[in-house]
Amino acid sequence: MLRIDGVSRSFGGVYAVRDVSLGVAEGEAHGVIGPNGAGKSTLFNLITGHLAAERGTISFDGVRVDRMPPHRRAALGVSIVFQGARVFHGMTVRENVMVGAHSRTRAGFAAAALRLPRHRREEREIAERADRELARVGLTEWAGHPAGSLPFGRQRAMQLARALCAGPRLLLLDEPASGLRAGEREALAVLVEELRATGLTIMLIEHDVAFVARLVDRVTVLDLGRIIAQGTPERIRSEPAVVSAYLGEST
Amino acid sequence: MKRALPGVLAGAVTLALPAFLDDSALAVYIFLGLAAMVTVGVSLLMGYAGQVSLGQGAFYAVGAYTAGLLTVQGGPPLAGLLAAPVAAAAFALVVGVPLLRLRGHHLAFATLATQLILLSLAGQLEFTGGDIGLQGIPQFSAGSFEVGGAAGYAYLTWAGLALVMLVTRNVIASRAGRGLRALATSETAAASSGVPVGRYKLAVFSLSAAFAGLAGGIYAFYVGYVAPGSFPVLLSVEYIVMAVVGGLGTVWGAVAGAAVITLLVQVLNVVGTLPGMPSYAPGVLSYAVYALVLIVVVLFLPRGLVPSVAGRLPARRGRSRPRAARPDPDLRT
Numbered sequence: 001m002l003r004i005d006g007v008s009r010s011f012g013g014v015y016a017v018r019d020v021s022l023g024v025a026e027g028e029a030h031g032v033i034g035p036n037g038a039g040k041s042t043l044f045n046l047i048t049g050h051l052a053a054e055r056g057t058i059s060f061d062g063v064r065v066d067r068m069p070p071h072r073r074a075a076l077g078v079s080i081v082f083q084g085a086r087v088f089h090g091m092t093v094r095e096n097v098m099v100g101a102h103s104r105t106r107a108g109f110a111a112a113a114l115r116l117p118r119h120r121r122e123e124r125e126i127a128e129r130a131d132r133e134l135a136r137v138g139l140t141e142w143a144g145h146p147a148g149s150l151p152f153g154r155q156r157a158m159q160l161a162r163a164l165c166a167g168p169r170l171l172l173l174d175e176p177a178s179g180l181r182a183g184e185r186e187a188l189a190v191l192v193e194e195l196r197a198t199g200l201t202i203m204l205i206e207h208d209v210a211f212v213a214r215l216v217d218r219v220t221v222l223d224l225g226r227i228i229a230q231g232t233p234e235r236i237r238s239e240p241a242v243v244s245a246y247l248g249e250s251t
Numbered sequence: 252m253k254r255a256l257p258g259v260l261a262g263a264v265t266l267a268l269p270a271f272l273d274d275s276a277l278a279v280y281i282f283l284g285l286a287a288m289v290t291v292g293v294s295l296l297m298g299y300a301g302q303v304s305l306g307q308g309a310f311y312a313v314g315a316y317t318a319g320l321l322t323v324q325g326g327p328p329l330a331g332l333l334a335a336p337v338a339a340a341a342f343a344l345v346v347g348v349p350l351l352r353l354r355g356h357h358l359a360f361a362t363l364a365t366q367l368i369l370l371s372l373a374g375q376l377e378f379t380g381g382d383i384g385l386q387g388i389p390q391f392s393a394g395s396f397e398v399g400g401a402a403g404y405a406y407l408t409w410a411g412l413a414l415v416m417l418v419t420r421n422v423i424a425s426r427a428g429r430g431l432r433a434l435a436t437s438e439t440a441a442a443s444s445g446v447p448v449g450r451y452k453l454a455v456f457s458l459s460a461a462f463a464g465l466a467g468g469i470y471a472f473y474v475g476y477v478a479p480g481s482f483p484v485l486l487s488v489e490y491i492v493m494a495v496v497g498g499l500g501t502v503w504g505a506v507a508g509a510a511v512i513t514l515l516v517q518v519l520n521v522v523g524t525l526p527g528m529p530s531y532a533p534g535v536l537s538y539a540v541y542a543l544v545l546i547v548v549v550l551f552l553p554r555g556l557v558p559s560v561a562g563r564l565p566a567r568r569g570r571s572r573p574r575a576a577r578p579d580p581d582l583r584t
């Protein structure tokens with residue numbers, strides 16, 4: 001489904017991602033691990049289109065996407081939950097999640113200004129959809145609250161609901177568990193497992209190796225922008241290069 | 252129903268007022284409405300979509316010149332009035348493509364420069380009448396209906412304002428409006444939700460320009476002439492002051508801000524021209540008042556008049572309605 005081929009990206013002459021190739025099959029849950037600054041978030045930004053690749057190609061469902069702007073990739077079904085909270089201020093929790101449905105709906109400025117029936121129907125559908133996703137992440141009773149007033153963990157959950165509201169085909173999660181309390185982490189893990197069971201393709205960046213191992217089929221290990229290992233979680237854990245570059249350091 | 256009450260009340264007062272006002276008071280009433288029309292656009296652009304424009308006066312001028320140019324040679328005034336917002340929006344679309352790549356104060360300066368360039372062009376070109384401008388713009392009429400007196404222009408102005416407010420309210424609460432409010436806080440996150448950020452910024456820029464253009468068109472018919480001197484840069488500053496004072500990102504705030512500033516300037520003009528006042532008093536007083544009002548509002552009512560007052564009413568608390576976005580800088584590209 002996702003095919004990354006020889007992709008590189010540097011900042012000021014230093015490679016953040018260097019000659020990375022990897023494929024993610026439909027329905028696969030793929031973990032990306034590596035020490036801080038390894039290039040994990042940069043890799044995600046290259047997939048979503050927020051950063052342009054200097055070399056290499058990226059295709060999604062057989063379509064070259066590496067020159068597409070982010071909103072067109074979103075329309076193809078690429079959704080991301082960014083590292084840290086990305087809350088749209090001045091909007092309620094429900095409205096934040098409704099933004100997620102942008103690419104699967106059509107009504108524009110004119111339809112809105114004129115309150116066309118088509119637009120009203122669509123608004124109702126979007127709100128219902130948003131409420132379903134809010135229920136899925138356990139935020140139903142927060143729907144009408146200003147999004148900025150949510151505690152951090154709930155802001156992350158809201159972002160996940162926003163990403164899901166797009167009806168994604170590929171869901172990118174950048175350290176979704178960081179900063180969460182134990183109970184919230186567990187709820188997140190259960191949700192990711194549920195999503196996996198529905199056949200959704202997922203890429204997951206995470207620091208906590210045990211957390212990733214439980215949730216994914218395959219893992220890619222990045223260090224200094226390069227792939228240093230790839231395989232099932234079990235294999236990765238015993239890989240000497242990984243142990244020295246990453247596991248050894250973090251424990 | 253309760254929600255509609257303030258609107259209905261405001262509508263009734265708006266309709267009744269012209270009957271009680273003399274011509275000089277009607278002039279204030281009309282200029283207030285025209286300023287409010289532009290300010291609603293500023294509030295939409297700055298308060299909701301997070302984009303700055305110090306050039307709304309330019310779009311006002313484009314609307315006024317369009318209406319004037321189309322009608323001084325005998326064109327139908329209705330066509331002139333309809334063309335005014337269209338021309339302003341089209342102009343915004345053209346200048347917006349390069350300008351909207353800029354952000355914050357860069358965008359502010361670039362829009363300000365646009366107005367300066369436009370004014371100097373209008374002062375140089377033959378077909379716009381140079382510095383003298385266009386004279387003899389006919390009264391507004393549509394078919395056999397002709398607007399003669401100031402009361403007619405007052406109704407035209409406030410009908411235009413009602414339309415602008417309705418469109419703004421509808422847009423804000425829609426999919427498009429959510430896209431705008433989202434990109435105001437984070438263009439990155441908005442884009443990854445599928446919002447075409449560049450196109451949306453251009454659309455809201457043009458929409459706010461259309462509002463200013465419509466106001467400019469009505470202005471041209473009411474005053475009967477337009478010249479570069481009618482559209483000083485201070486006008487653009489004034490709209491921003493009005494929007495900030497009333498409360499950025501509220502539709503009613505824009506109207507309240509326009510009303511407060513317009514009336515205040517009137518009062519100061521009266522005070523400034525009292526016997527015994529020096530000749531520079533009116534000018535100094537009106538500049539001083541912008542500064543003072545802005546400082547007082549920013550210090551004591553940072554959210555602006557309408558949100559601050561509404562926030563104190565218990566019935567309104569907790570009800571969530573679309574509010575202005577608080578932009579926070581994107582941490583990554």
Ligand SMILES: Nc1ncnc2c1ncn2[C@@H]1O[C@H](COP(=O)(O)OP(=O)(O)O)[C@@H](O)[C@H]1O
Pocket residue numbers: 011015016034035036037038039040041042043583584
């Ligand atoms: N927008 C950017 N500008 C400059 N340098 C960046 C930018 N984004 C990432 N980097 C650099 O690229 C490297 C990889 O960063 P990142 O992908 O965020 O790592 P990770 O997510 O694995 O912690 C780091 O050295 C970081 O400083």
Ligand SMILES: [Mg+2]
Pocket residue numbers: 040041042083174
């Ligand atoms: Mg990262």
